[in-house]
Amino acid sequence: MHKPLVADSSVLIALDSRGSLEDRLVHWKDEGYEVVIPMAITKEVIDEPERIAEEIRERSPFLADKMKASAARIKSVIKQGLIQVEIVDYKKYSKVIDNVRKHLSTLEAKPEHMIKKGDTELIALIIQLYYEYKEKVFVTTFDKGLLKALKPFSKEVDYQVLKVVE
């Protein structure tokens, strides 16, 4: 995999709402990045808006249509291959995932079972990609808290944060 770029939901949602998601993904592809997301992210950017859209459709049909369209656009870029959905190997990387969960639990002062899957899977995927390909992994997110949570793993993983500049 060349220049794997792990994208967080915050970036996908922001770019989509600004109408520049597909252009940005094509640009990254042209620059040689392969954009990847873990499965938990698809739930946040596709399943959640689709479900909320149905819940609010009666009261807010216009907003519901907007959310449904956003989910459809993200589905479309995945179908076009502009984003790859990677499965985190829970069996192979169970120790890594346990460490990530423990770390987030301490950081957030919450019991481990309350740690959101998205944070754990994102960090675990970055580590997994690095272990598998032994090359620098790029990360893009607007979530500074997530980057703080990732920092302690910088000794074992070579990663670089890619800022989104409009």
Next chain:
Amino acid sequence: MAEKTVSILKALGNPNKAKIIAHLAKHRGENAESIGKHLGYPLPTIYKYLRELEAARAVESEVKGNTKVYYASDFKFEVSAEKLMEAFEEQTLEDTYKAKFGDEGIKRFREVSKKAKAGKMTYRQAASTLGVTYYEFASLLQETGAVDA
């Protein structure tokens, strides 16, 4: 505001629900049984309509003793092409969030998003603290301009 307009429009679009509002405007503080008797609707139907009207904020209720009594909300409704356009175009996630959590909720969102922006918590933790999904939280940050480009 726009969300309320759409909800009330929907309630008024059903003549049976519109009759309940009209009835309650004249007979304030009636219970479901009494409304059903006056209008000739079966009790389960009345309860369903009242639930929907309350959700649309076209009707309000209070519990008196062991009975829940209902009142028509104090709303004014003006229909024009412009008003309809506003109702459908102004809808934002912030409106929905405000309708659900009120002004206190908006205040809390600002506090929590400030912490998330400063990196004191992850976005997912912030969403969980506010009781919303990640998608709602991230979209609200977009709408309110709280995301750094």
